[in-house]
Amino acid sequence: MTKVAVVKADSYDPQIVGQAVTDLLAHFGGLDKFINQGDRVLLKPNMLEGVDKGLSVTTHP
Template structure:
């Protein structure tokens, strides 16, 4: 079974995004479950932006 985790971040502030990513990885068993020390990792967050009072959602450019 594939696990999916979603965490909402109310800001693009670096500290808030870092906290959200840490929380997200905790839901999946922690970073060390997937990544070995010294490994290179690219994290591609899917940043969304609500438009028209939440009726439409667009991917942040």
């Protein structure tokens, strides 16, 4: 079974985004479960913003 997790960050503030990423990874056992010291990692967040009173969503530029 595939496991999916979604965590909302209320702003793009680096501390809020950082905490959201930490919370997200906790659903999968934490960062240490997947990454070893010295590994290179790229995170590609899918940043969205609501349009027309939340009726549609567009990818953040």
